[in-house]
Amino acid sequence: MGIFSKRSVNDLGEKKKDMPEGLWVKCPACGESLYESALAKNMRVCTHCQHHFTLSSTERIESVVDEGSFEETELQLDSVNALGFKDYLGKVKAYQAKTGLREAVVTGRAMIDGQPVVLAIMDFRFLGASMGSVVGEKITRAIELATKEKCTVIIFSASGGARMHEGILSLMQMAKTCGALARHSEAKLPYISVLTHPTTGGVTASFATIGDLILAEPKCMIGFAGPRVVKETTHADLPPGFQTAEFMKEHGLVDMIVDRGEMRATLSKLISYIQKSKAAA
Amino acid sequence: MSIKQVLEFEKPLYKAREELDELRKKNTAKPSEKLTTQIAELEKKLATMQGDTYANLSPWQRVQIARHTSRPYMLDYAKLAFDEFVEIHGDRHIGDDNAMPGGFATINGVKVVLIGHQKGRDTKENLLRNFGSAHPEGYRKALRLMRMAEKFSLPVVSLIDTPGAFPGIGAEERNIAEAIAFNLREMMMIRTPMVAVVIGEGGSGGALGIGVTDRVLMMENAYYSVISPEGCAAILWKHREHAPEAASALKLSAQDLKELGIIDGIISEPVGGAHYDHRATAAALKTSVCDAIAELTKLSADQLLSQRYEKFRAFGQFTEVA
Secondary structure, rough: OOOOOOHHHHHHHHOOOOOOOOOEEEOOOOHHHHHHOOOOOOOOEOOOOOOEEEEEEOHHHHOOOOOOOOOOEEEOOOHHEEEEEEOHHHHHHHHHHHHHHOHHHEEEEEEOHHHHHHEEEEEEHHHOOOHHHHHHHHHHHHHHHHHOOEEEEEEEEEEEEEOOHHHHHHHHHHHHHHHHHHHHOOOOOOEEEEEEEEEOOHHHHHHOOOOOEEEEEOOOOOHHHHHHHHHHOOOOOOOOOOOOOOHHHHHOOOOOOOOOHHHHHHHHHHHHHHHHOOOOO | OHHHHHHHOHHHHHHHHHHHHHHHHHHHHHHOOHHHHHHHHHHHHHHHHHHHHHOOOOOOHHHHHHHHOOOOOOHHHHHOOEEEEEOOOOOOOOOOOOOOOOOEEEOEEEEEEEOOOOOOOEEEEEEHHHHHOOHHHHHHHHHHHHHHHHOOOEEEEEEEEEEOOOHHHHHOOOOHHHHHHHHHHHHHOEEEEEEEEEEEEEHHHHOOOOOOOEEEEEEEEEEEEOOHHHHHHHHHHHOHHHHHHHHHHHOEEEHHHHHOOOOOOOOOOOOOOOHOOOOHHHHHHHHHHHHHHHHOOOOOHEEEEEHHHHHHOOOEEEEEOO
């Protein structure tokens, strides 16, 4: 899908590493200098303009689940260089060292207000959270686990798309994850897709857009093709706000835009409607 | 058929063929022993050249053949491999996508639903067919037809030939991503035999969007890839000129994909590629598609669905560490 280019460090909200470590962060949206500690306390939402900085998977989990309820699954899956793609594993190892993660998605069981769910959280810091075999397999296993345990699966997406380095195997993860969702759906079990910045390419064109419910964080970029590709192909000016969450909502393509601070309560409420309640463990 | 587009690596062959034609003409007009010997020598040389050129095509050369403008397209196969084709139009919502024709068809007496991407050969046709890049309405029409096939117990034949789904403003506004994703999910559950053939370009999600089938076959010189070689080269080597290296690295040829276990079979093309002989190519496709349908028809719908799921469920390579 080719959306791997131009992963701007800005998007990660981790710029200005040269500033005194951990003291100040400049908001890329409004330019305001923010106290790192205040930003962290505010779920990394700018206290001035409400810009949502990128969250790590760990921060994301903390922000939505009942404290201490997260139990990670499938941590053991690791990438191989199936195609013999030059430098691929070196790249994976570098991202493992940098992020402390083994791959671009973290999955596990958790509780949200005492309601059991299975979560999959994509972490954009890891190779642009591109989807290769491990990401596809972990997401598929998470869906299958939710099907087996008869609970809601929630996937927080963020991705540059399919992972080029695994070629066709990456493409096939789209079919694999959607297949698992087909069975989950057939069992009348809920799937909530949450789109975060940025969700593009093969992830948008697979599990991310077929939730029973689709939520999005404010102003996040959501699209199939990258804006540059669209511009080059059509030679047209892009409409204002093209491929933002707000644009998607206006076109009827997402159900709700939810501020990070409201995400947990919103998920909890929605689950209470669509998940058969069972005695919480 | 006359072939207008001469590929770079075939130029020496074309030159030799022209020379040979010239000699033959001369020999017909004024036969001589010398000419006959020359012709025999050149024929031998040409045969060796052809052998050398086509026996070991590089992935990038195959990509060029897959994109050849004289290559048989979906509607050519509809004419040559099928007894008839009754086109059905529209997604019942917004429009009819001419990049994705579909309808009822009969192949060797078997009634099926046929869908596929259609490219154009000239500017006018390409305007109509959008270079084989379908919009959301194309994928939704395809799904409508697949569901009809399920309802009326007809097998589905899907011919894949697209550089990719269309990356345009309208496509995004009408949710091209969801149109593909929805097909991926729904195709997994369609209770009728389904066969796909990548006949030319298997461009990423746009190809897969009609490719979740019980059997996936590929023409010998088709390619199937997560990203175009040019796109991959632009990202990894910072320049499209490196497309040949990218084509090799992506393992996108039918031969590589068969080895990786992604496709079920390869349909042979005439020497040089499908564009040299549409009829022979269509006949080969017909045989393979009919064989696949015959095999699949023996299975119950439950068996089909569980095998289809397991097939795609197994894709991916990874290791499990402690």
